[in-house]
Amino acid sequence: MTKVILSLDIGGTKINGALVDAKTLRIVYRAKKISSKPHQKQLLPAIAATVDALRAQAQQHRWNLIGCGAVVAGQVWWPSGVVRWSPNINMRKRVFPLRRWLANRCHAPTMVDNDVHGFLLGECALGSTRTYPLVVAITLGTGIGGAIALDGQLIRGVENKAGEFGHTTIFPPNGLPKRCADGLPGHFEQYGSGQAIRQWYRLLSKQTPLLSSSGLPPPLARVGVPRGSSNDKRRGSRIKSAMTNGGFHDPRSVSLTTFEIEQRWYDHDPIAIAAVANVRSAIAQGLANIMIGLNPDAIILGGGLIRMKPLIHGLNAEVGTFLPFPVKTKILLSKLGDDAQLIGAATLV
Numbered sequence: 001m002t003k004v005i006l007s008l009d010i011g012g013t014k015i016n017g018a019l020v021d022a023k024t025l026r027i028v029y030r031a032k033k034i035s036s037k038p039h040q041k042q043l044l045p046a047i048a049a050t051v052d053a054l055r056a057q058a059q060q061h062r063w064n065l066i067g068c069g070a071v072v073a074g075q076v077w078w079p080s081g082v083v084r085w086s087p088n089i090n091m092r093k094r095v096f097p098l099r100r101w102l103a104n105r106c107h108a109p110t111m112v113d114n115d116v117h118g119f120l121l122g123e124c125a126l127g128s129t130r131t132y133p134l135v136v137a138i139t140l141g142t143g144i145g146g147a148i149a150l151d152g153q154l155i156r157g158v159e160n161k162a163g164e165f166g167h168t169t170i171f172p173p174n175g176l177p178k179r180c181a182d183g184l185p186g187h188f189e190q191y192g193s194g195q196a197i198r199q200w201y202r203l204l205s206k207q208t209p210l211l212s213s214s215g216l217p218p219p220l221a222r223v224g225v226p227r228g229s230s231n232d233k234r235r236g237s238r239i240k241s242a243m244t245n246g247g248f249h250d251p252r253s254v255s256l257t258t259f260e261i262e263q264r265w266y267d268h269d270p271i272a273i274a275a276v277a278n279v280r281s282a283i284a285q286g287l288a289n290i291m292i293g294l295n296p297d298a299i300i301l302g303g304g305l306i307r308m309k310p311l312i313h314g315l316n317a318e319v320g321t322f323l324p325f326p327v328k329t330k331i332l333l334s335k336l337g338d339d340a341q342l343i344g345a346a347t348l349v
């Protein structure tokens, strides 16, 4: 009888579930992706539905479900699997015993960890870093996550927080106006994330004379905000205040998505080019610090931003400008994508 592990990745935007072959760690069945942004009260039922669907599949195929591994965006206590700060499961002041809750639902031995840990374990098991002894994972998304592994095992530190490089300070506290999610200034995450690209774009726009030489298309058509749209009031009001700015139409003080800024980069928008360059430089500094501090065999990059070519192109060379001596650490891009977390979650069991 094939032994399978029920794997869950409870991320910032979606719940991903799969059945993973316990021996080969290959995914043998995928659950339907569910948005993890429903109202807080609907989140646990959504996770429960995914678990039930996967259990039913295992039964149908007569697979032997031997355990459940889940990874979640946020802080997780190890090995208790209590989730402390998470963009979806928990609320700032409370903690949630996710491991116990899931074990009751799965009727199988269950382990729960942080999603970046899952990503790195997956990469070390089946991904590009499986042949390297000392590996650091950095996920570049809305924020920056990090993890360290030696010979395929996580280095957890005293509180399961080792590798949180996103919250190391790399800049003096007088640059971007908005602080890191934890309220502190100058963090790597504040300067090297998707959020930073959007903030730089907004900030540089304000400092640049209106209607500069770039010949941008009109903002509303480009940004695609329907006028009077009830579910986009906040953005609508931002646009309104931008438009009343000195009586000029200033497309640039509108908040663009990272994708829209990337498009503008290809359109030779100087502000997009500068915003991306600033963030690439911050990422390079962060990576150089890791290379000097840990001298790992490889740093594996994951997260949505690694698909942003203008940002990733030239990163290696830029890292070199922050290194005082040559370093052999390889910078690799994840090829497993979302599967890394699911495979990593299965290795927890």
Ligand SMILES: [Zn+2]
Pocket (backbone or CB within 6 Å): 166, 167, 168, 180, 181, 182, 183, 184, 187, 189
């Ligand atoms: Zn921080």
